[in-house]
Amino acid sequence: MSNQDGLKRVVVLRSDDSFGGEPDTIYGHSQGKRKKKSRKKQSKLLSPTEKMVFGMAKRLDKATTEYRDRHSASNKKKKNGWVRDYPKNLSKALSKAGGLKLF
Numbered sequence: 001m002s003n004q005d006g007l008k009r010v011v012v013l014r015s016d017d018s019f020g021g022e023p024d025t026i027y028g029h030s031q032g033k034r035k036k037k038s039r040k041k042q043s044k045l046l047s048p049t050e051k052m053v054f055g056m057a058k059r060l061d062k063a064t065t066e067y068r069d070r071h072s073a074s075n076k077k078k079k080n081g082w083v084r085d086y087p088k089n090l091s092k093a094l095s096k097a098g099g100l101k102l103f
Contacts, residue, residue, distance in 0.1 A: 063097035 010027040042050065070089035074081035082089070 059097045063093045066096050067093035 007027065009025055012024045012026055014022075014024065067089055070085070070093060071082050074085040074089060078084065
């Protein structure tokens with residue numbers, strides 16, 4: 001059976017008793033056993049600070065990756081090309097990271 005038919009699950013009901021037995025799920029997930037998503041343990045007071053620090057770390061990571069790529073490209077183009085292109089590469093990397101301010 002494929003999911004193209006719009007099927008979420010196939011359940012077979014087998015009964016030995018007059019009341020009925022446990023349903024067997026053949027395809028898909030059974031309804032009863034879903035994992036709960038665990039909450040992050042953190043005080044509410046630190047949440048805005050954590051968001052700010054994590055956002056800055058992501059922007060810094062993006063800037064360094066961009067600079068590394070530009071540094072390698074400059075080195076391939078010319079001898080000591082990274083030295084000549086350093087200001088341009090740094091400014092473009094920082095601007096692509098959303099105007100990252102170092103301090």
